[in-house]
Amino acid sequence: MVHAGYIEPGPFSLFGQGFINEVDTFTWPVRVYYEDTDSGGLVYHANYLKFMERARTEWLRRLGFEQRRLHEELGVIFTVRSLDIDYRKPAHFDDALRVSARVTEQRGASLVFEQAIAREQALEDTLVRATVKVACVDAATLKPRAIPETIKTEIANVG
Amino acid sequence: MVHAGYIEPGPFSLFGQGFINEVDTFTWPVRVYYEDTDSGGLVYHANYLKFMERARTEWLRRLGFEQRRLHEELGVIFTVRSLDIDYRKPAHFDDALRVSARVTEQRGASLVFEQAIAREQALEDTLVRATVKVACVDAATLKPRAIPETIKTEIANVG
Amino acid sequence: MVHAGYIEPGPFSLFGQGFINEVDTFTWPVRVYYEDTDSGGLVYHANYLKFMERARTEWLRRLGFEQRRLHEELGVIFTVRSLDIDYRKPAHFDDALRVSARVTEQRGASLVFEQAIAREQALEDTLVRATVKVACVDAATLKPRAIPETIKTEIANVG
Protein backbone atom coordinates (compact mmCIF):
# COMPACT_ATOMS: atom_id res chain seq x y z
CA MET A 1 0.00 0.00 0.00
CA VAL A 2 1.28 3.42 -0.91
CA HIS A 3 0.61 6.03 1.77
CA ALA A 4 0.82 9.73 1.12
CA GLY A 5 4.15 9.88 2.91
CA TYR A 6 5.71 8.40 -0.17
CA ILE A 7 5.44 11.81 -1.77
CA GLU A 8 7.07 14.75 -0.05
CA PRO A 9 7.37 18.43 -0.98
CA GLY A 10 10.09 19.59 -3.31
CA PRO A 11 10.84 22.85 -5.11
CA PHE A 12 8.31 23.69 -7.78
CA SER A 13 11.29 24.02 -10.08
CA LEU A 14 11.09 20.26 -10.15
CA PHE A 15 8.97 21.09 -13.16
CA GLY A 16 10.43 21.73 -16.56
CA GLN A 17 11.41 25.37 -17.06
CA GLY A 18 10.74 27.49 -20.10
CA PHE A 19 13.48 29.58 -21.66
CA ILE A 20 13.22 32.70 -23.80
CA ASN A 21 15.98 34.00 -26.04
CA GLU A 22 16.72 37.47 -27.35
CA VAL A 23 14.59 37.01 -30.43
CA ASP A 24 11.57 36.41 -28.22
CA THR A 25 11.40 32.73 -28.89
CA PHE A 26 10.11 30.66 -26.03
CA THR A 27 11.41 27.09 -25.77
CA TRP A 28 10.23 24.19 -23.68
CA PRO A 29 12.05 20.93 -22.87
CA VAL A 30 10.42 17.62 -23.77
CA ARG A 31 11.81 14.17 -23.03
CA VAL A 32 10.88 11.31 -25.37
CA TYR A 33 9.31 8.36 -23.51
CA TYR A 34 8.10 4.97 -24.76
CA GLU A 35 4.58 6.40 -24.99
CA ASP A 36 5.81 8.81 -27.70
CA THR A 37 7.42 6.25 -30.00
CA ASP A 38 6.05 3.68 -32.41
CA SER A 39 7.26 0.32 -33.67
CA GLY A 40 9.35 2.13 -36.27
CA GLY A 41 11.55 3.00 -33.27
CA LEU A 42 11.04 6.74 -33.66
CA VAL A 43 8.61 9.34 -32.32
CA TYR A 44 5.14 8.72 -33.80
CA HIS A 45 4.34 11.57 -36.21
CA ALA A 46 1.17 12.71 -34.45
CA ASN A 47 2.96 13.02 -31.11
CA TYR A 48 5.11 15.95 -32.27
CA LEU A 49 1.82 17.89 -32.29
CA LYS A 50 1.45 17.12 -28.59
CA PHE A 51 4.98 18.37 -27.93
CA MET A 52 4.21 21.59 -29.78
CA GLU A 53 1.02 22.15 -27.85
CA ARG A 54 2.89 21.65 -24.57
CA ALA A 55 5.23 24.46 -25.63
CA ARG A 56 2.33 26.77 -26.55
CA THR A 57 0.62 25.95 -23.25
CA GLU A 58 3.77 26.76 -21.27
CA TRP A 59 4.37 29.91 -23.33
CA LEU A 60 0.88 31.07 -22.31
CA ARG A 61 1.43 30.01 -18.69
CA ARG A 62 4.65 32.04 -18.69
CA LEU A 63 2.62 35.08 -19.79
CA GLY A 64 0.55 34.43 -16.69
CA PHE A 65 -2.44 32.60 -18.15
CA GLU A 66 -3.65 29.09 -17.40
CA GLN A 67 -6.03 27.75 -20.02
CA ARG A 68 -8.21 26.06 -17.43
CA ARG A 69 -8.76 29.44 -15.79
CA LEU A 70 -9.39 31.18 -19.10
CA HIS A 71 -12.06 28.58 -19.71
CA GLU A 72 -13.66 28.86 -16.27
CA GLU A 73 -13.34 32.62 -15.77
CA LEU A 74 -13.60 34.06 -19.27
CA GLY A 75 -15.36 31.23 -21.06
CA VAL A 76 -12.79 31.08 -23.85
CA ILE A 77 -10.65 28.24 -25.13
CA PHE A 78 -7.86 28.20 -27.68
CA THR A 79 -8.28 25.69 -30.46
CA VAL A 80 -6.05 24.69 -33.38
CA ARG A 81 -7.56 25.85 -36.67
CA SER A 82 -4.91 24.61 -39.07
CA LEU A 83 -1.28 23.57 -39.15
CA ASP A 84 1.37 22.55 -41.59
CA ILE A 85 4.21 20.45 -40.34
CA ASP A 86 7.46 19.36 -41.92
CA TYR A 87 9.16 16.20 -40.59
CA ARG A 88 12.83 16.63 -41.47
CA LYS A 89 14.64 14.21 -39.19
CA PRO A 90 13.33 11.76 -36.61
CA ALA A 91 13.56 12.00 -32.82
CA HIS A 92 14.31 8.79 -30.90
CA PHE A 93 13.30 7.21 -27.61
CA ASP A 94 15.10 8.89 -24.66
CA ASP A 95 15.99 12.00 -26.69
CA ALA A 96 16.04 15.27 -24.76
CA LEU A 97 14.23 17.69 -27.06
CA ARG A 98 13.60 21.42 -27.02
CA VAL A 99 10.40 22.78 -28.57
CA SER A 100 10.10 26.44 -29.59
CA ALA A 101 7.00 28.61 -29.88
CA ARG A 102 6.99 32.09 -31.37
CA VAL A 103 3.99 34.23 -32.31
CA THR A 104 4.51 35.54 -35.84
CA GLU A 105 1.04 36.90 -36.48
CA GLN A 106 -1.73 38.20 -34.25
CA ARG A 107 -5.31 38.99 -35.21
CA GLY A 108 -8.38 39.80 -33.15
CA ALA A 109 -9.36 36.20 -32.55
CA SER A 110 -6.37 34.17 -33.67
CA LEU A 111 -2.62 33.70 -33.33
CA VAL A 112 -0.10 32.13 -35.69
CA PHE A 113 2.87 30.32 -34.15
CA GLU A 114 6.11 29.23 -35.77
CA GLN A 115 7.42 26.21 -33.91
CA ALA A 116 10.49 24.01 -34.18
CA ILE A 117 11.84 20.93 -32.42
CA ALA A 118 15.51 20.06 -31.97
CA ARG A 119 17.68 17.92 -29.73
CA GLU A 120 19.12 19.56 -26.63
CA GLN A 121 22.59 18.53 -27.85
CA ALA A 122 22.13 19.95 -31.36
CA LEU A 123 19.75 22.88 -31.17
CA GLU A 124 20.91 24.25 -34.52
CA ASP A 125 19.64 21.12 -36.23
CA THR A 126 15.84 21.41 -36.60
CA LEU A 127 14.12 18.02 -36.66
CA VAL A 128 10.55 19.21 -37.10
CA ARG A 129 9.05 22.58 -37.88
CA ALA A 130 5.45 23.72 -38.04
CA THR A 131 3.20 26.72 -38.53
CA VAL A 132 0.18 26.51 -36.27
CA LYS A 133 -2.89 28.74 -36.41
CA VAL A 134 -4.74 28.89 -33.11
CA ALA A 135 -8.17 30.50 -32.70
CA CYS A 136 -9.79 31.90 -29.58
CA VAL A 137 -13.36 30.63 -29.36
CA ASP A 138 -16.29 30.71 -26.99
CA ALA A 139 -16.14 27.57 -24.83
CA ALA A 140 -19.88 27.05 -25.16
CA THR A 141 -20.66 27.99 -28.76
CA LEU A 142 -17.18 27.40 -30.27
CA LYS A 143 -17.74 30.64 -32.18
CA PRO A 144 -14.75 32.99 -32.55
CA ARG A 145 -14.15 35.31 -29.61
CA ALA A 146 -11.76 38.24 -29.35
CA ILE A 147 -8.53 37.32 -27.57
CA PRO A 148 -8.81 38.82 -24.05
CA GLU A 149 -7.10 42.24 -23.84
CA THR A 150 -4.99 41.10 -20.87
CA ILE A 151 -3.45 38.40 -23.03
CA LYS A 152 -2.88 40.74 -26.00
CA THR A 153 -1.08 43.15 -23.68
CA GLU A 154 1.21 40.45 -22.33
CA ILE A 155 2.00 39.21 -25.82
CA ALA A 156 2.83 42.77 -26.84
CA ASN A 157 5.15 43.09 -23.84
CA VAL A 158 6.88 39.73 -23.78
CA GLY A 159 6.21 38.61 -27.33
CA MET B 1 10.01 29.67 -41.99
CA VAL B 2 11.59 28.68 -38.71
CA HIS B 3 15.39 28.75 -38.82
CA ALA B 4 17.53 26.95 -36.28
CA GLY B 5 18.32 30.26 -34.61
CA TYR B 6 14.90 30.14 -33.07
CA ILE B 7 16.23 27.62 -30.58
CA GLU B 8 19.15 28.57 -28.40
CA PRO B 9 21.04 26.76 -25.65
CA GLY B 10 19.73 26.82 -22.10
CA PRO B 11 20.65 24.96 -18.93
CA PHE B 12 19.86 21.27 -19.12
CA SER B 13 18.00 21.86 -15.86
CA LEU B 14 15.34 23.20 -18.17
CA PHE B 15 14.20 19.60 -17.89
CA GLY B 16 12.03 18.37 -15.08
CA GLN B 17 14.05 17.27 -12.07
CA GLY B 18 13.56 14.15 -10.00
CA PHE B 19 13.45 14.30 -6.23
CA ILE B 20 14.19 11.61 -3.66
CA ASN B 21 13.07 11.70 -0.05
CA GLU B 22 14.47 10.05 3.07
CA VAL B 23 12.37 6.92 2.62
CA ASP B 24 14.01 6.34 -0.75
CA THR B 25 11.01 7.33 -2.77
CA PHE B 26 11.76 8.95 -6.08
CA THR B 27 9.23 11.46 -7.38
CA TRP B 28 8.86 13.03 -10.78
CA PRO B 29 6.81 16.10 -11.77
CA VAL B 30 4.17 15.78 -14.47
CA ARG B 31 2.04 18.58 -15.85
CA VAL B 32 -1.42 17.71 -17.22
CA TYR B 33 -1.93 18.91 -20.80
CA TYR B 34 -4.95 18.72 -23.11
CA GLU B 35 -3.49 15.53 -24.60
CA ASP B 36 -3.90 13.82 -21.21
CA THR B 37 -7.56 14.63 -20.64
CA ASP B 38 -10.79 13.29 -22.09
CA SER B 39 -14.23 14.76 -22.71
CA GLY B 40 -15.14 13.95 -19.11
CA GLY B 41 -12.84 16.91 -18.32
CA LEU B 42 -10.39 14.80 -16.32
CA VAL B 43 -7.22 12.84 -17.04
CA TYR B 44 -8.06 9.79 -19.20
CA HIS B 45 -7.60 6.66 -17.06
CA ALA B 46 -5.02 5.00 -19.33
CA ASN B 47 -2.82 8.11 -19.28
CA TYR B 48 -1.94 7.73 -15.60
CA LEU B 49 -0.03 4.63 -16.72
CA LYS B 50 2.06 6.87 -18.96
CA PHE B 51 2.77 9.23 -16.06
CA MET B 52 3.87 6.30 -13.92
CA GLU B 53 6.18 4.97 -16.63
CA ARG B 54 7.76 8.42 -16.99
CA ALA B 55 8.57 8.28 -13.26
CA ARG B 56 10.06 4.78 -13.54
CA THR B 57 12.08 5.85 -16.58
CA GLU B 58 13.46 8.89 -14.75
CA TRP B 59 14.13 6.82 -11.63
CA LEU B 60 16.27 4.50 -13.78
CA ARG B 61 17.93 7.45 -15.53
CA ARG B 62 18.77 8.88 -12.12
CA LEU B 63 20.49 5.59 -11.28
CA GLY B 64 22.57 6.24 -14.39
CA PHE B 65 20.80 4.03 -16.92
CA GLU B 66 19.08 5.04 -20.13
CA GLN B 67 16.75 2.37 -21.47
CA ARG B 68 17.74 3.06 -25.05
CA ARG B 69 21.34 2.26 -24.15
CA LEU B 70 20.38 -0.83 -22.16
CA HIS B 71 18.59 -2.01 -25.29
CA GLU B 72 21.45 -1.22 -27.67
CA GLU B 73 24.39 -2.22 -25.46
CA LEU B 74 23.01 -5.05 -23.32
CA GLY B 75 20.09 -6.17 -25.47
CA VAL B 76 17.62 -5.95 -22.61
CA ILE B 77 14.35 -4.06 -22.26
CA PHE B 78 12.08 -3.59 -19.28
CA THR B 79 8.47 -4.49 -19.90
CA VAL B 80 5.35 -4.26 -17.72
CA ARG B 81 4.14 -7.73 -16.69
CA SER B 82 1.15 -6.75 -14.59
CA LEU B 83 -0.26 -3.86 -12.66
CA ASP B 84 -3.15 -3.02 -10.41
CA ILE B 85 -4.24 0.55 -10.20
CA ASP B 86 -6.68 2.33 -7.93
CA TYR B 87 -8.25 5.58 -9.17
CA ARG B 88 -9.21 7.45 -5.98
CA LYS B 89 -9.64 11.03 -7.12
CA PRO B 90 -9.33 12.64 -10.55
CA ALA B 91 -6.59 14.93 -11.84
CA HIS B 92 -7.63 17.88 -14.00
CA PHE B 93 -6.28 19.75 -17.00
CA ASP B 94 -3.39 22.09 -15.99
CA ASP B 95 -2.76 20.24 -12.70
CA ALA B 96 0.85 20.08 -11.54
CA LEU B 97 1.27 16.48 -10.42
CA ARG B 98 4.02 14.55 -8.69
CA VAL B 99 4.46 10.85 -9.45
CA SER B 100 6.35 8.56 -7.09
CA ALA B 101 8.22 5.33 -7.84
CA ARG B 102 9.61 3.05 -5.16
CA VAL B 103 10.99 -0.47 -5.59
CA THR B 104 9.37 -2.72 -2.99
CA GLU B 105 10.50 -6.07 -4.33
CA GLN B 106 13.43 -7.22 -6.41
CA ARG B 107 13.95 -10.61 -8.03
CA GLY B 108 16.47 -11.87 -10.53
CA ALA B 109 14.55 -10.74 -13.58
CA SER B 110 11.82 -8.49 -12.24
CA LEU B 111 11.07 -5.49 -10.06
CA VAL B 112 7.90 -4.48 -8.25
CA PHE B 113 7.17 -0.75 -7.90
CA GLU B 114 4.73 0.99 -5.63
CA GLN B 115 3.66 4.23 -7.26
CA ALA B 116 1.42 7.12 -6.33
CA ILE B 117 0.24 10.34 -7.93
CA ALA B 118 -0.71 13.53 -6.10
CA ARG B 119 -1.04 17.24 -6.78
CA GLU B 120 1.99 19.40 -6.10
CA GLN B 121 -0.17 21.52 -3.79
CA ALA B 122 -1.54 18.56 -1.82
CA LEU B 123 1.07 15.82 -1.82
CA GLU B 124 -0.49 14.08 1.19
CA ASP B 125 -3.65 13.46 -0.83
CA THR B 126 -3.02 10.47 -3.12
CA LEU B 127 -5.13 10.62 -6.29
CA VAL B 128 -3.98 7.39 -7.88
CA ARG B 129 -1.90 4.50 -6.61
CA ALA B 130 -0.57 1.44 -8.39
CA THR B 131 1.57 -1.65 -7.94
CA VAL B 132 3.52 -2.35 -11.12
CA LYS B 133 5.52 -5.48 -11.87
CA VAL B 134 8.24 -4.89 -14.46
CA ALA B 135 10.24 -7.69 -16.05
CA CYS B 136 13.68 -7.55 -17.63
CA VAL B 137 13.57 -9.40 -20.96
CA ASP B 138 15.80 -10.10 -23.94
CA ALA B 139 15.07 -7.44 -26.57
CA ALA B 140 15.14 -10.04 -29.35
CA THR B 141 13.42 -13.09 -27.82
CA LEU B 142 11.38 -11.28 -25.13
CA LYS B 143 12.41 -14.14 -22.82
CA PRO B 144 13.26 -13.21 -19.20
CA ARG B 145 16.84 -12.01 -18.65
CA ALA B 146 18.62 -11.37 -15.38
CA ILE B 147 18.64 -7.69 -14.43
CA PRO B 148 22.17 -6.43 -15.22
CA GLU B 149 24.40 -6.48 -12.10
CA THR B 150 25.30 -2.83 -12.54
CA ILE B 151 21.64 -1.92 -12.17
CA LYS B 152 21.13 -4.20 -9.18
CA THR B 153 24.10 -2.56 -7.47
CA GLU B 154 22.73 0.94 -8.03
CA ILE B 155 19.31 -0.06 -6.76
CA ALA B 156 20.95 -1.54 -3.66
CA ASN B 157 22.82 1.74 -3.12
CA VAL B 158 20.21 4.35 -3.92
CA GLY B 159 17.11 2.22 -3.55
CA MET C 1 -8.44 20.22 -52.48
CA VAL C 2 -10.68 17.58 -51.01
CA HIS C 3 -14.37 18.21 -51.69
CA ALA C 4 -17.17 16.44 -49.88
CA GLY C 5 -17.76 14.26 -52.93
CA TYR C 6 -14.68 12.33 -51.93
CA ILE C 7 -16.73 10.66 -49.25
CA GLU C 8 -19.84 8.80 -50.26
CA PRO C 9 -22.42 6.81 -48.32
CA GLY C 10 -21.80 3.17 -47.50
CA PRO C 11 -23.52 0.65 -45.27
CA PHE C 12 -23.22 1.49 -41.61
CA SER C 13 -21.87 -2.04 -41.27
CA LEU C 14 -18.66 -0.46 -42.52
CA PHE C 15 -18.12 -0.17 -38.79
CA GLY C 16 -16.70 -2.94 -36.69
CA GLN C 17 -19.34 -5.32 -35.41
CA GLY C 18 -19.66 -6.73 -31.94
CA PHE C 19 -20.19 -10.44 -31.36
CA ILE C 20 -21.76 -12.22 -28.41
CA ASN C 21 -21.29 -15.89 -27.60
CA GLU C 22 -23.44 -18.34 -25.69
CA VAL C 23 -21.80 -17.54 -22.38
CA ASP C 24 -22.91 -13.94 -22.74
CA THR C 25 -19.49 -12.64 -23.54
CA PHE C 26 -19.39 -9.67 -25.88
CA THR C 27 -16.31 -9.31 -28.08
CA TRP C 28 -15.14 -6.41 -30.19
CA PRO C 29 -12.52 -6.40 -32.97
CA VAL C 30 -9.51 -4.11 -32.71
CA ARG C 31 -6.78 -3.67 -35.30
CA VAL C 32 -3.30 -2.67 -34.10
CA TYR C 33 -2.01 0.47 -35.84
CA TYR C 34 1.30 2.32 -35.54
CA GLU C 35 -0.30 4.66 -33.00
CA ASP C 36 -0.75 1.68 -30.64
CA THR C 37 2.82 0.42 -30.68
CA ASP C 38 6.05 1.64 -29.08
CA SER C 39 9.71 1.42 -30.01
CA GLY C 40 9.83 -2.01 -28.39
CA GLY C 41 7.90 -3.08 -31.51
CA LEU C 42 4.86 -4.20 -29.53
CA VAL C 43 1.62 -2.63 -28.34
CA TYR C 44 2.36 -0.03 -25.65
CA HIS C 45 1.10 -1.36 -22.31
CA ALA C 46 -1.26 1.55 -21.59
CA ASN C 47 -2.97 1.16 -24.95
CA TYR C 48 -4.52 -2.20 -24.06
CA LEU C 49 -6.65 -0.18 -21.62
CA LYS C 50 -7.95 1.82 -24.57
CA PHE C 51 -8.81 -1.38 -26.42
CA MET C 52 -10.70 -2.66 -23.38
CA GLU C 53 -12.64 0.55 -23.01
CA ARG C 54 -13.62 0.40 -26.69
CA ALA C 55 -15.10 -3.05 -26.01
CA ARG C 56 -17.00 -1.83 -22.94
CA THR C 57 -18.28 1.18 -24.90
CA GLU C 58 -19.51 -1.04 -27.73
CA TRP C 59 -21.01 -3.52 -25.27
CA LEU C 60 -23.04 -0.63 -23.81
CA ARG C 61 -23.93 0.67 -27.29
CA ARG C 62 -25.15 -2.83 -28.17
CA LEU C 63 -27.44 -2.69 -25.13
CA GLY C 64 -28.82 0.48 -26.69
CA PHE C 65 -26.97 3.13 -24.73
CA GLU C 66 -24.59 5.78 -26.02
CA GLN C 67 -22.46 7.32 -23.28
CA ARG C 68 -22.69 10.79 -24.79
CA ARG C 69 -26.47 10.58 -24.48
CA LEU C 70 -26.32 9.18 -20.96
CA HIS C 71 -24.21 12.21 -20.08
CA GLU C 72 -26.45 14.75 -21.79
CA GLU C 73 -29.85 13.24 -20.92
CA LEU C 74 -29.29 11.58 -17.56
CA GLY C 75 -26.23 13.49 -16.35
CA VAL C 76 -24.29 10.30 -15.60
CA ILE C 77 -20.91 9.11 -16.79
CA PHE C 78 -19.16 5.79 -16.29
CA THR C 79 -15.65 6.06 -14.88
CA VAL C 80 -12.96 3.46 -14.16
CA ARG C 81 -12.47 3.04 -10.41
CA SER C 82 -9.80 0.37 -10.42
CA LEU C 83 -8.33 -2.32 -12.60
CA ASP C 84 -5.81 -5.08 -12.49
CA ILE C 85 -4.27 -6.22 -15.71
CA ASP C 86 -2.04 -9.14 -16.58
CA TYR C 87 0.18 -8.87 -19.67
CA ARG C 88 0.82 -12.47 -20.72
CA LYS C 89 1.95 -12.19 -24.33
CA PRO C 90 2.49 -9.18 -26.56
CA ALA C 91 0.37 -8.01 -29.49
CA HIS C 92 2.20 -6.69 -32.57
CA PHE C 93 1.68 -4.01 -35.17
CA ASP C 94 -0.98 -5.06 -37.74
CA ASP C 95 -2.44 -7.75 -35.46
CA ALA C 96 -6.18 -8.32 -35.73
CA LEU C 97 -7.31 -8.58 -32.12
CA ARG C 98 -10.56 -9.46 -30.41
CA VAL C 99 -11.39 -7.88 -27.06
CA SER C 100 -13.98 -9.41 -24.73
CA ALA C 101 -16.14 -7.73 -22.08
CA ARG C 102 -18.30 -9.64 -19.62
CA VAL C 103 -20.05 -8.26 -16.54
CA THR C 104 -19.26 -10.52 -13.61
CA GLU C 105 -20.60 -8.34 -10.80
CA GLN C 106 -23.26 -5.66 -10.61
CA ARG C 107 -23.96 -3.31 -7.73
CA GLY C 108 -26.19 -0.27 -7.42
CA ALA C 109 -23.60 2.17 -8.74
CA SER C 110 -20.86 0.00 -10.19
CA LEU C 111 -20.08 -2.86 -12.55
CA VAL C 112 -17.16 -5.28 -12.63
CA PHE C 113 -15.99 -6.52 -16.03
CA GLU C 114 -13.75 -9.45 -16.86
CA GLN C 115 -11.96 -8.70 -20.12
CA ALA C 116 -9.51 -10.53 -22.32
CA ILE C 117 -7.62 -9.83 -25.54
CA ALA C 118 -6.57 -12.42 -28.11
CA ARG C 119 -5.58 -12.58 -31.77
CA GLU C 120 -8.36 -13.27 -34.27
CA GLN C 121 -6.35 -16.26 -35.52
CA ALA C 122 -5.78 -17.73 -32.05
CA LEU C 123 -8.72 -16.77 -29.85
CA GLU C 124 -7.97 -19.54 -27.36
CA ASP C 125 -4.64 -17.91 -26.58
CA THR C 126 -5.27 -14.99 -24.22
CA LEU C 127 -2.65 -12.25 -24.57
CA VAL C 128 -3.94 -9.86 -21.93
CA ARG C 129 -6.61 -10.19 -19.29
CA ALA C 130 -8.02 -7.64 -16.87
CA THR C 131 -10.64 -7.09 -14.19
CA VAL C 132 -12.07 -3.58 -14.46
CA LYS C 133 -14.35 -1.90 -11.92
CA VAL C 134 -16.45 0.86 -13.45
CA ALA C 135 -18.53 3.28 -11.40
CA CYS C 136 -21.57 5.29 -12.43
CA VAL C 137 -21.14 8.87 -11.24
CA ASP C 138 -22.88 12.22 -11.52
CA ALA C 139 -21.32 14.09 -14.44
CA ALA C 140 -21.26 17.34 -12.45
CA THR C 141 -20.32 16.28 -8.93
CA LEU C 142 -18.52 12.99 -9.81
CA LYS C 143 -20.36 11.50 -6.81
CA PRO C 144 -21.70 7.94 -7.17
CA ARG C 145 -25.08 7.66 -8.86
CA ALA C 146 -27.33 4.61 -9.19
CA ILE C 147 -26.98 2.93 -12.57
CA PRO C 148 -30.11 3.91 -14.56
CA GLU C 149 -32.83 1.24 -14.29
CA THR C 150 -33.12 1.01 -18.08
CA ILE C 151 -29.48 -0.05 -18.25
CA LYS C 152 -29.84 -2.55 -15.39
CA THR C 153 -32.79 -4.10 -17.17
CA GLU C 154 -30.88 -4.50 -20.41
CA ILE C 155 -27.90 -6.01 -18.62
CA ALA C 156 -30.26 -8.46 -16.93
CA ASN C 157 -31.70 -9.39 -20.31
CA VAL C 158 -28.66 -9.51 -22.54
CA GLY C 159 -25.96 -9.90 -19.91
Add this chain to the structure above:
Amino acid sequence: MVHAGYIEPGPFSLFGQGFINEVDTFTWPVRVYYEDTDSGGLVYHANYLKFMERARTEWLRRLGFEQRRLHEELGVIFTVRSLDIDYRKPAHFDDALRVSARVTEQRGASLVFEQAIAREQALEDTLVRATVKVACVDAATLKPRAIPETIKTEIANVG
Protein backbone atom coordinates in the same frame (compact mmCIF):
# COMPACT_ATOMS: atom_id res chain seq x y z
CA MET D 1 -10.59 -15.31 -13.96
CA VAL D 2 -11.04 -14.97 -17.68
CA HIS D 3 -10.38 -18.18 -19.58
CA ALA D 4 -9.86 -18.34 -23.33
CA GLY D 5 -13.40 -19.66 -23.78
CA TYR D 6 -14.61 -16.14 -23.21
CA ILE D 7 -13.55 -15.35 -26.73
CA GLU D 8 -15.01 -17.38 -29.56
CA PRO D 9 -14.61 -17.24 -33.34
CA GLY D 10 -16.72 -14.84 -35.37
CA PRO D 11 -16.65 -13.67 -38.97
CA PHE D 12 -13.57 -11.65 -39.80
CA SER D 13 -16.03 -9.07 -41.09
CA LEU D 14 -16.34 -8.23 -37.42
CA PHE D 15 -13.66 -5.78 -38.41
CA GLY D 16 -14.41 -2.42 -39.94
CA GLN D 17 -14.73 -2.56 -43.71
CA GLY D 18 -13.25 -0.17 -46.23
CA PHE D 19 -15.31 1.31 -49.02
CA ILE D 20 -14.24 2.68 -52.38
CA ASN D 21 -16.34 4.99 -54.54
CA GLU D 22 -16.34 5.63 -58.28
CA VAL D 23 -13.75 8.39 -58.04
CA ASP D 24 -11.30 5.92 -56.54
CA THR D 25 -11.55 7.30 -53.05
CA PHE D 26 -11.12 4.78 -50.29
CA THR D 27 -12.94 5.49 -47.03
CA TRP D 28 -12.58 3.90 -43.63
CA PRO D 29 -14.96 4.08 -40.65
CA VAL D 30 -13.71 5.41 -37.33
CA ARG D 31 -15.68 5.61 -34.10
CA VAL D 32 -14.75 8.35 -31.61
CA TYR D 33 -13.99 6.96 -28.13
CA TYR D 34 -13.07 8.70 -24.88
CA GLU D 35 -9.40 8.12 -25.69
CA ASP D 36 -9.77 10.40 -28.72
CA THR D 37 -11.31 13.39 -26.97
CA ASP D 38 -9.91 16.08 -24.68
CA SER D 39 -11.35 18.19 -21.89
CA GLY D 40 -12.66 20.62 -24.48
CA GLY D 41 -15.23 17.86 -25.17
CA LEU D 42 -14.10 17.35 -28.77
CA VAL D 43 -11.61 15.16 -30.58
CA TYR D 44 -8.06 16.22 -29.65
CA HIS D 45 -6.44 17.84 -32.71
CA ALA D 46 -3.49 15.42 -32.93
CA ASN D 47 -5.81 12.41 -32.93
CA TYR D 48 -7.25 13.20 -36.35
CA LEU D 49 -3.77 12.33 -37.66
CA LYS D 50 -4.19 8.88 -36.15
CA PHE D 51 -7.57 8.48 -37.86
CA MET D 52 -6.03 9.47 -41.18
CA GLU D 53 -3.18 7.02 -40.81
CA ARG D 54 -5.65 4.24 -40.04
CA ALA D 55 -7.34 5.01 -43.37
CA ARG D 56 -4.02 4.99 -45.26
CA THR D 57 -3.05 1.71 -43.55
CA GLU D 58 -6.35 0.09 -44.53
CA TRP D 59 -6.12 1.49 -48.05
CA LEU D 60 -2.74 -0.24 -48.37
CA ARG D 61 -4.07 -3.42 -46.77
CA ARG D 62 -6.91 -3.38 -49.29
CA LEU D 63 -4.31 -3.26 -52.08
CA GLY D 64 -2.94 -6.43 -50.53
CA PHE D 65 -0.04 -5.05 -48.49
CA GLU D 66 0.51 -5.22 -44.75
CA GLN D 67 3.10 -2.74 -43.52
CA ARG D 68 4.51 -5.20 -41.01
CA ARG D 69 5.25 -7.59 -43.87
CA LEU D 70 6.68 -4.84 -46.06
CA HIS D 71 9.04 -4.08 -43.19
CA GLU D 72 10.01 -7.69 -42.53
CA GLU D 73 10.17 -8.93 -46.13
CA LEU D 74 11.25 -5.89 -48.13
CA GLY D 75 12.86 -3.82 -45.40
CA VAL D 76 10.84 -0.72 -46.25
CA ILE D 77 8.57 1.43 -44.11
CA PHE D 78 6.31 4.31 -45.05
CA THR D 79 6.85 7.47 -43.05
CA VAL D 80 5.06 10.84 -43.03
CA ARG D 81 7.27 13.56 -44.50
CA SER D 82 4.91 16.51 -44.20
CA LEU D 83 1.27 17.32 -43.86
CA ASP D 84 -1.03 20.30 -43.79
CA ILE D 85 -4.32 19.93 -42.03
CA ASP D 86 -7.36 22.16 -41.84
CA TYR D 87 -9.69 21.78 -38.86
CA ARG D 88 -13.06 23.07 -40.09
CA LYS D 89 -15.57 21.63 -37.64
CA PRO D 90 -15.10 19.47 -34.56
CA ALA D 91 -15.96 15.80 -34.12
CA HIS D 92 -17.48 14.72 -30.80
CA PHE D 93 -17.32 11.74 -28.48
CA ASP D 94 -19.37 8.80 -29.88
CA ASP D 95 -19.41 10.22 -33.42
CA ALA D 96 -19.34 7.67 -36.24
CA LEU D 97 -16.82 9.13 -38.68
CA ARG D 98 -15.67 8.20 -42.17
CA VAL D 99 -12.09 8.95 -43.21
CA SER D 100 -11.09 9.13 -46.88
CA ALA D 101 -7.70 8.50 -48.48
CA ARG D 102 -6.94 9.20 -52.13
CA VAL D 103 -3.54 9.24 -53.83
CA THR D 104 -3.23 12.44 -55.83
CA GLU D 105 0.46 12.27 -56.66
CA GLN D 106 2.94 9.44 -57.02
CA ARG D 107 6.72 9.66 -57.33
CA GLY D 108 9.44 7.07 -57.18
CA ALA D 109 9.79 7.11 -53.42
CA SER D 110 6.78 9.06 -52.19
CA LEU D 111 3.00 9.39 -52.34
CA VAL D 112 0.74 12.35 -51.70
CA PHE D 113 -2.69 11.67 -50.20
CA GLU D 114 -5.71 13.94 -50.02
CA GLN D 115 -7.75 12.97 -46.99
CA ALA D 116 -11.02 14.12 -45.45
CA ILE D 117 -13.08 13.27 -42.38
CA ALA D 118 -16.86 13.55 -42.11
CA ARG D 119 -19.68 12.16 -39.99
CA GLU D 120 -21.41 9.03 -41.26
CA GLN D 121 -24.71 10.93 -41.11
CA ALA D 122 -23.43 13.96 -43.05
CA LEU D 123 -20.73 12.80 -45.44
CA GLU D 124 -21.06 15.90 -47.60
CA ASP D 125 -19.97 18.05 -44.64
CA THR D 126 -16.18 17.80 -44.34
CA LEU D 127 -14.97 18.32 -40.77
CA VAL D 128 -11.24 17.99 -41.37
CA ARG D 129 -9.16 17.82 -44.50
CA ALA D 130 -5.46 17.20 -44.99
CA THR D 131 -2.77 16.72 -47.59
CA VAL D 132 -0.24 14.14 -46.43
CA LYS D 133 3.09 13.35 -48.07
CA VAL D 134 4.34 9.87 -47.27
CA ALA D 135 7.83 8.64 -48.14
CA CYS D 136 9.04 5.09 -48.65
CA VAL D 137 12.29 4.62 -46.72
CA ASP D 138 14.74 1.89 -45.85
CA ALA D 139 13.74 0.50 -42.44
CA ALA D 140 17.38 0.37 -41.33
CA THR D 141 18.92 3.54 -42.77
CA LEU D 142 15.71 5.61 -43.09
CA LYS D 143 17.09 6.71 -46.50
CA PRO D 144 14.56 7.02 -49.35
CA ARG D 145 13.80 3.76 -51.18
CA ALA D 146 11.83 3.24 -54.37
CA ILE D 147 8.25 2.18 -53.71
CA PRO D 148 8.11 -1.58 -54.46
CA GLU D 149 6.91 -2.25 -58.03
CA THR D 150 4.18 -4.58 -56.77
CA ILE D 151 2.67 -1.70 -54.81
CA LYS D 152 2.97 0.75 -57.73
CA THR D 153 1.17 -1.74 -59.94
CA GLU D 154 -1.69 -2.14 -57.48
CA ILE D 155 -2.03 1.61 -57.07
CA ALA D 156 -2.15 1.96 -60.86
CA ASN D 157 -4.90 -0.67 -60.99
CA VAL D 158 -7.06 0.20 -58.03
CA GLY D 159 -5.97 3.78 -57.48
